[in-house]
Amino acid sequence: MPFCGEIMEPLIQCRNIVKIHRGRGIGEIRHGFKAVDHVSIEIERGRIFGLVGESGCGKTTLARAILYLDPPTSGSVLFDGVELGSLKPSMLRKYRRRMQIIFQDPHTALDPRMTIYDSLSEGLINIGVDKPRRDKKIRELLDRVGISSTYSRRFPHEFSTGQRQRIVIARALTMDPEFLILDEPVSNLDVSIQAQIINLLMDLKRDLNLTYLFISHDLNLVSYMCDVVAVMFEGKIVEQAQTEALLAHPEHPYTRRLLASIPGGAGGF
């Protein structure tokens, strides 16, 4: 815990991130496409930071840049005060353990030829955890996400989409991360399953003291989940505010357009 009066540093600080996809074609395309355009965001510990925008606006590219999966073309990412770009590959790998990402489609996120026990133990083996501790950890995690650990020898195809997303979440937690990027984690799920996964994510955040970057195209869902919301449009953050303020006083015309197009009106039912 910080001392009284000390200002807690944000867990994630992005400064002027630019990501240009190298062009392969002719003319305009050859010069590259600026997918993320000078984005600066800060994510405080224990918060849920929402990133909302339409497909192709650069949400996922930004997420990958933050994790240094696709390092940014320019700009810097600070995780817990350390600039990721300055780290040697071996150190970067150590830092990356503390941050994990969960993708939209659990069907492609799990290896179809590995049992879920193997999928979950892969990372633990890499960092040298012995078998008894591995078994215990996997049992605990599966239990936590609501999958019976007696199923751990089964393959992904034996589970429903909702269960698979639970397994993907458990796998992300094997490294004891502090920070999770959730990239449209419920978009592929049915409404009744969506609610189960959202409740699970909220419980995990509280119990494990996690920080989330929650990415979605659904402003209604983002404003339900998040403390702070940033609206992304054509690679830029066009507006960022506390959720209540954003809903009550949207400033940017694009935010207003997003709010107006929520079916059934803002605030759902």
Next chain:
Amino acid sequence: MNEPEPLLKIENLAVRFSHRGKIVHALRGIDISFYKDEIHGLVGESGSGKTVTATSIMGLLPRSSAEKISGNIFYKGKNLLLMPEEELRTYRGRTISMVFQEPAKYLNPSFKIGGQIEEMVKLHMGLSKAAARARARELLKLVGLGRDERVLDSYPYELSSGMKQRAMIAIAISCNPDFLIADEPTTALDVTLQKQILELIRTLKNIEDMGVLFISHDLAIIKEIADRVSVIYAGKIVESASKESLFDNPMHPYTRLLMLSIPDARHRGQKLAAIRGQVLDSTSMPKGCLFAPRCPLAEQQCFSLMPELEEHDRGHLAACHFVGKSWNL
């Protein structure tokens, strides 16, 4: 009072497939009536039988894998299910037409948009080449693509996904159909486009006086567009009512839970009312209510006796033994 005659009427429609030696119950006997000038929303989760309902009406069910189709689909006094393929072809695409979820999949990538619209009106309405061209131009104007002459001579890849969906809609309404089926027409589109397409479908319904079956998994979209709503679960209609009645007074526990499980910014941090368990396995054939294993109200009789879809309020039907009973979440 004189009840208006339905435009299209589905009676006790059941569809079974055999798949890897198992029988899959896609539809377990549904009744729906569609009326002229009305948008009927059909809402349900994946695998609940929404698309099978649509493809049964269109006569597009693969006949080889369909183990058994029973029931009736009456359109203007004729049973579509008993109609020979040649006769069905004069209805399909002409008086009964369909818009699909992914426009990119259903447009032919190697023909220009104009040509794909012209093909329809030449075939079904016997228009000449010049008349077909004029009709294509008129249709594109109707769906909001009229400003740019170039659309007519574009290939599908040159259009954005919103434009492609508009072009699909132009093809679907090219022969002035009586009945339009829209199967999740906005699911593949961005939210801002979604709103425009919903408005377009409503406008066209008013101009063309069509009956519309609008299929979606999203209650919020259904609330936006439908006049009447049916909720389908595991191949059975569990509730059917006018939109106002359904959203003001949902009767079936499944409908009520669906509404509660939608996140709402005003209740941030509160738990969502998740529906426990999984959707019913479509190969099982329980005696009782299909929703009973997940239902907070279920009692002994729910597992032994299937509730009938009955009228509980004027025009408001629900299939539950405990309509109106409340529960603690």
